[in-house]
Amino acid sequence: MKPLSVRQIRTTIAGELIQGSDHVIIHFGAYRLKQIKKSHTILFSSKKIINWEGLRRFFPLVLVTDQVFSKNGQSEDLTVIKVNNMEEAYWKFVHYYRSLFQIPVVAITGTSGKTTTKEMIRHILSADKNVTSTNSSNNSRTAHLHYLLSIDDDTEAAVFETAVGEPGDVRNAGQYFKPTIGIITNIGAHHLNYCKTLEAYIHAKGEMVSALNNAGLLILNAEDANSKKLDLKNFKGRIIKVGIDLSCHYKANDIRYCKDGMQFILQYEENTYPMFVPGFGVHQVYNALAAIAAVHEIGVDFPKIADRLKTFQNLNKHLQVFEGINGSTILDDTWSMTTTSLEAALNVLNELGKTKKRVAVLGTITDLGSWGYIIHEKAGEIVSEKGVDVLITIGEHARIMAEQAVKKGLNGQVYSFKNSPLAYELLSRIADDKTIVLIKGDMYSQAIIELAAKLRKKK
Missing domain, CATH: 3.40.1390.10 (MurE/MurF, N-terminal domain)
Incomplete structure (x- = not known):
């Protein structure tokens, strides 16, 4: 401070x-x-x-x-x-303190990719700037004052996550941070226990527009279906689109899997730049595109962006690859669980497992309220569409995924367990050096996290 x-x-x-x-x-x-x-x-x-x-x-x-x-x-x-009036005095202090600093401030929201995109931006900018940021994914509304006061006279840029637990969260964060750049990575279906409907959740993510005070710079995923539903008619700032579509300001071409990450060609205006980002999946390229757009708009040139991006360390439990039991390959994706991130993880499983037996171990999707059954059914449809050789679910709600996947024609073996020890017993029998196992849950599922740790080969 x-x-x-x-x-x-x-x-x-x-x-x-x-x-x-x-x-x-x-x-x-x-x-x-x-x-x-x-x-x-x-x-x-x-x-x-x-x-x-x-x-x-x-x-x-x-x-x-x-x-x-x-x-x-x-x-x-x-x-x-x-x-x-206490509340009035508090907000006078908050607004006064933020007004003391004329620096670029990036705020990021989205169903998936917030933390990764934020960390990419922080990593790139910190090469020659003093940057303050959200700590890991600790983006609770109660921490906003702490993060605001982490800005001081030495700070040259800031980047903060603005999560949605309920309507009003992003708008509230904007009152503290007053971002100059806003990013919406994507909008899936999550936190419906408080948002109640998908439309309300989309609207809650769209509060980024008011967080930017209808000005500034808004970065959007051009291919994300729900982001296209945002009401932007009153936005007076600049909108920048990232993706693979011809209309994108920052466009990725020739996306390829390679050792430890993804290669792609960035096209900006009439110029192209080769890029590499650690971490597997096309979704990781989209995270990188949003980060690239933000830091380039702040003033970092593309050669420096490319140099910094290739040294980015992919985050813990974000599709990390390990050698597992019986010589198998383990994809640990136990950080979060949404239908958006599930689809991305299954794409990676299928790409890395082209010559292997593909096993998906899936836990429950949380924070859904009365939408729990419908969203788990949607997850099951995604599994069926993407296809796996073996599906293992853990937990009563996760069983809905298995049942729906079978109903939709999944051509593979399906097992549903109430607990992780039974799943581990099965995996210890069926996994071998020709098996790749995706294990996916969220940070609140201790059983899934412990199972992922047991599946890794002990050093």
């Missing part, structure tokens, strides 16, 4: 100094007690704090409150600012 004095903040939020000093310097911010980790923190809170003794180790501390405050012998190391 850029250090600010109490006087600067108090003036900005129109607060009255009740206790303490205008000269205290603030280095951290919080709006919940548990977010206070160090001294020199400013806390915005309407709640009555009872246990001041438990907070003394963080003094000097600054409290902004709209409640009546009684000193009751409180230390002078506690500075208190009284405001008329």
